[in-house]
Amino acid sequence: MWAKREKKYYRIRASLFWLMTSGFILLVLGAYFKDELYEKWIRSGGMEDVVYEGIQSRLEDQGTCYICGSSDDSLADYYRTFDTIGLISLNDWYVLEFPLKCYGENGNEASGDGCNNSTSGNTGEFIYSIESNFHGSMVSVKVTLPENYQLKMENIREHLCQKCLDKVLESLEFRKWRHEKKEAVPLCLIDFKTQEIYSLQDWHQGCLIRDYWMEIELDGNEITVEAKRIE
Numbered sequence: 001m002w003a004k005r006e007k008k009y010y011r012i013r014a015s016l017f018w019l020m021t022s023g024f025i026l027l028v029l030g031a032y033f034k035d036e037l038y039e040k041w042i043r044s045g046g047m048e049d050v051v052y053e054g055i056q057s058r059l060e061d062q063g064t065c066y067i068c069g070s071s072d073d074s075l076a077d078y079y080r081t082f083d084t085i086g087l088i089s090l091n092d093w094y095v096l097e098f099p100l101k102c103y104g105e106n107g108n109e110a111s112g113d114g115c116n117n118s119t120s121g122n123t124g125e126f127i128y129s130i131e132s133n134f135h136g137s138m139v140s141v142k143v144t145l146p147e148n149y150q151l152k153m154e155n156i157r158e159h160l161c162q163k164c165l166d167k168v169l170e171s172l173e174f175r176k177w178r179h180e181k182k183e184a185v186p187l188c189l190i191d192f193k194t195q196e197i198y199s200l201q202d203w204h205q206g207c208l209i210r211d212y213w214m215e216i217e218l219d220g221n222e223i224t225v226e227a228k229r230i231e
């Protein structure tokens, strides 16, 4: 024979009951609208400009500046001899050259159809791929940065003269929500002919470098720059 089980009841204060119920509802709603609430909170602080002012160069010998000087470690020194356009990774000073011209085996500028190019690699700081076709009239450079990339400011201060440092720092300025966790993209474009620096931050969608239109696209930690020659 089964003994009839008695049902259990708890007595709790009505106020406590309603507190628990409303707490539970809030928790469910919070979980459901989590992303929207987070987005709201991010935007609640308004926007701010991130600028790098009053930062002094730590380079002792001005002649060894990685952009305008000569240094055994600097690739910029080498690329300056060609009048090319490059993408500089500021964290490891790696330079990706836009293959705007096609060179034959003898080192002279070549013509013909054999100039479609594609290279890729990993520098340890980022992954890249470069594609060019139609004799350099279209070049696409794609860079994938690490998920939590961060600009190594000391690295720039130690290797640039004040003039070049100021130019690079200006190119690094960006806008963000005050509560947003956002870093400067540690890259910039350079015209080796004029040593002019161009920004690769997310607000910058394109610019003209000589007779090339540079189209810039930023998607998370992926940056694509397409150079198209203007006819």
Ligand SMILES: [Zn+2]
Pocket: 065, 066, 067, 068, 069, 160, 161, 162, 163, 164, 165
């Ligand atoms: Zn310099």
